[in-house]
Amino acid sequence: MKKQILALFLAVGVLAGLLGGCREATPQNSTASSTNAPSSQAPQKAEIAVGIAQDLDDSLDPYQMTAAGTREVMFNVFEGLIKPDSQGNFVPAVAASYTVSTDGCTYTFPLREGVTFHNGKECTFEDVLYSFQTCAAVTVNSSVAAALSNVADIREENGGVVITLTAPDPDFLSMAASVYIVPKDYDGQATAPVGTGPFRFVSRSIQENVILERFDGYYGAKPALERVTYRIFSDGNALFTALNSGALDLVAHLTVDQVESLTNGYQILEGTMNLVQAMYLNHAKAPFDNELVRQALCYAVDVDAMLALTADGHGAKVGSSMYPAFGKYFDSALADRYPHDVEKAKALLAQAGYPDGFSFTLTVPSNYAPHVDTATVIVEQLKEVGVEAKLELVEWETWLSEVYAGRNFEATLVGFDASTLTASAMLARWVTGDGKNMIGYTNPDYDAAYAAARDPAHTEEEQTAYYRQCLEILSDTAANVYLQDLADFVAINPALTGYAFYPLYVMDMSTLSFQ
Numbered sequence: 136m137k138k139q140i141l142a143l144f145l146a147v148g149v150l151a152g153l154l155g156g157c158r159e160a161t162p163q164n165s166t167a168s169s170t171n172a173p174s175s176q177a178p179q180k181a182e183i184a185v186g187i188a189q190d191l192d193d194s195l196d197p198y199q200m201t202a203a204g205t206r207e208v209m210f211n212v213f214e215g216l217i218k219p220d221s222q223g224n225f226v227p228a229v230a231a232s233y234t235v236s237t238d239g240c241t242y243t244f245p246l247r248e249g250v251t252f253h254n255g256k257e258c259t260f261e262d263v264l265y266s267f268q269t270c271a272a273v274t275v276n277s278s279v280a281a282a283l284s285n286v287a288d289i290r291e292e293n294g295g296v297v298i299t300l301t302a303p304d305p306d307f308l309s310m311a312a313s314v315y316i317v318p319k320d321y322d323g324q325a326t327a328p329v330g331t332g333p334f335r336f337v338s339r340s341i342q343e344n345v346i347l348e349r350f351d352g353y354y355g356a357k358p359a360l361e362r363v364t365y366r367i368f369s370d371g372n373a374l375f376t377a378l379n380s381g382a383l384d385l386v387a388h389l390t391v392d393q394v395e396s397l398t399n400g401y402q403i404l405e406g407t408m409n410l411v412q413a414m415y416l417n418h419a420k421a422p423f424d425n426e427l428v429r430q431a432l433c434y435a436v437d438v439d440a441m442l443a444l445t446a447d448g449h450g451a452k453v454g455s456s457m458y459p460a461f462g463k464y465f466d467s468a469l470a471d472r473y474p475h476d477v478e479k480a481k482a483l484l485a486q487a488g489y490p491d492g493f494s495f496t497l498t499v500p501s502n503y504a505p506h507v508d509t510a511t512v513i514v515e516q517l518k519e520v521g522v523e524a525k526l527e528l529v530e531w532e533t534w535l536s537e538v539y540a541g542r543n544f545e546a547t548l549v550g551f552d553a554s555t556l557t558a559s560a561m562l563a564r565w566v567t568g569d570g571k572n573m574i575g576y577t578n579p580d581y582d583a584a585y586a587a588a589r590d591p592a593h594t595e596e597e598q599t600a601y602y603r604q605c606l607e608i609l610s611d612t613a614a615n616v617y618l619q620d621l622a623d624f625v626a627i628n629p630a631l632t633g634y635a636f637y638p639l640y641v642m643d644m645s646t647l648s649f650q
Contacts, residue, residue: 181649182362183384183631185642186374188502189531190342190367196324197315198274202535203410203552203640208365210641211347212253213315213330216244216263216296217308221635221643223460223556225308229258229316229331230296239303242311245295251352252318253335260291265319267298277569278559281589282310302591305598306557313555333358333645342367347644359633359648369530371504384628387642390504391446394624404625405449406636410550411456411561412506414497414513414616419575420545422493429613431483433473435520436513436616440475445508449622455606456551456561458620460638464558464602469610469617480520492521495545498538501528503549505621510548513616539573550621552640558602559589565609574615581608 191205197213200206216230227233230244250258271283285307288299300307321329328336333355334347345365349358366383368374378386379399394403414432416423423429442450451459454469484492499510507528514524524546529537538544553560564571567582587593588601610617627634633646 181360182364183360183628183647184364184366184382185644186378186383186386187365187367188371188374188388189369189500191339191345194325195328195336195339197317197328197330198270198276199325201275203550203554206554207640207642208345208347209328209330210332211334211363211644212328212332212336213317214332215312215314215316217312219309219312219556219637219639221637223638225312228312229263233308235308239305240300242298242300242307243292243295244298245293247354250331250354252321252331253329253350253352254318254321255352256318256320258316258318258331260296262319263296263316264289264291266316267314269317270314275570276313276554276560277571278555278557278563279310279313281559281563282307283314285591304591305595306555306559309555309557309560334363337362342369356645358645360644363644369502371502371507374502378626381628384631385625385634385647387623387625388503388505388621389624389626390508391449391622391624392508393504394626397626400629401626402629404627404634404636406623406625407451407458407460408550408552408621408623409458409460409638409640410552410620411453411458412509412548412550412618412621413453413456414510414546414548414618415574416546416615417542417544417574418577419542420495422487422489423495423546425487426612427483427487428489428493429616430473431480431487431520432517432522432616433613434476434480434483435517435522436473436618437475437516438470438618441509441512441516442619444512445505446622450619452619453617455610455617456565456614457558457606458553458561460620461553461556461558461561463599464606466603466606469606472610473613477519484520484522492523494523494525496527497524498527498529498534498544498547500531500534500549502531506548506550509618513548542573542575554639556638558599559585562588562602562605565605565614576609576614578608578612578614581605581612584608 189204192200192202214228217225218228220226229250231247232245234243267289274280285300285304286298287301290297315330318329333350333353335350337346337348339345347363349361375393377383379397381399416429418424438452442448452470454472457465459465497510499506510526514526517524538547562585563569565576566585567577584601584604588598630649631647632650633648635643635646
């Protein structure tokens with residue numbers, strides 16, 4: 136079966152046209168560079184250029200950020216009382232430490248001395264209070280909003296912040312890390328954001344670049360880099376060309392084909408993207424309102440063959456809306472819930488009233504080569520069961536406005552990440568009526584299981600069991616065609632060291648330095 140798909144795929148020749156590269160080598164997990172590497176001599180100023188595939192959100196206000204790519208960049212500008220490290224631990228940031236009461240309801244955060252905002256203002260309790268109250272009132276993150284609704288009191292005590300909850304919440308630390316601390320008397324966050332992070336925002340040119348500079352007033356270890364320029368490429372081919380020419384020092388989220396086509400000697404690092412890539416189906420559009428049809432598509436898609444074709448087998452199958460880095464919440468058994476079975480898919484389509492298949496449009500943001508490659512393979516696989524998918528490539532801004540916000544689509548192929556290290560960050564969006572529920576999924580059993588998971592009366596073990604029940608419901612009802620957590624290939628100038636992968640979709644510039 137795989138050979139048939141591969142032969143058909145190669146006959147189409149789409150990947151070759153998109154990426155224009157030949158396979159000659161296998162990506163390596165090491166940081167060793169090849170013999171034709173560029174000079175490792177550090178420049179006079181410690182500046183780097185990072186290539187990214189999309190512009191940031193229109194608003195850079197920390198409580199209005201929606202796109203993962205925006206959070207990836209602004210992680211360097213904003214901090215909470217605490218923040219995650221590359222191992223997923225919560226470490227002190229604006230707070231010097233933290234303690235939790237035995238009943239799990241009181242969190243104490245002594246404020247660190249000498250913390251200043253990028254505009255020079257000293258960070259005080261009033262700024263922390265303002266940040267928590269503002270975030271609770273306006274955040275677009277429904278999980279964080281729900282957690283903050285559980286806050287009964289925030290008070291100053293002995294130079295620190297004491298937060299009391301109405302009921303215990305084992306996820307509260309993660310949510311607190313998502314409340315970025317901002318100055319109380321500043322109203323320019325949307326266009327000129329100000330935080331406490333190791334880098335300060337300098338400027339932004341729409342569709343061109345975003346510039347950050349080292350914040351010399353940072354309380355912690357100063358970054359080695361003085362300036363980071365994020366150059367925006369809406370065209371994947373242009374991004375790759377700039378990378379291969381040496382005009383960029385770092386590009387993440389590359390495909391295997393792109394990596395194998397590099398000739399500039401950059402080192403290649405491999406991690407995971409920490410997201411759930413899927414073909415997301417609009418349940419408000421027929422025939423995706425039919426569970427049998429959705430299940431048929433799950434059987435029709437050969438995820439193993441797709442991984443082999445697009446990434447030489449790299450990546451991890453998911454099976455539902457959770458990725459492996461979440462540990463106890465991830466259910467690996469769901470990855471094989473729908474083994475590839477063409478005849479089963481055809482039978483389900485016939486049972487649903489589509490014995491001759493159907494056609495639909497699969498809308499994909501054109502700037503993400505991994506999603507385009509995956510979609511191209513799936514289009515060919517679906518033909519085997521009589522389903523014709525028309526691949527429509529759109530610019531990222533169009534995808535955001537028409538698909539995500541406007542719900543004007545039939546199916547789309549993208550990846551959703553978690554904004555916090557909590558299961559609710561991945562699962563809240565599928566609750567009936569949630570603002571992020573772009574597919575219009577509605578299932579009373581799911582809503583009940585999710586509500587039970589969020590019920591503070593349940594133990595952590597019971598909460599975990601309910602979250603896993605949510606994942607089973609999404610899988611059993613084929614809410615979407617779940618694919619993978621993509622392998623994340625990063626190409627980096629061999630003169631640079633210190634790149635770290637995180638369990639969240641972030642890129643930490645503070646750890647990088649020239650050798």
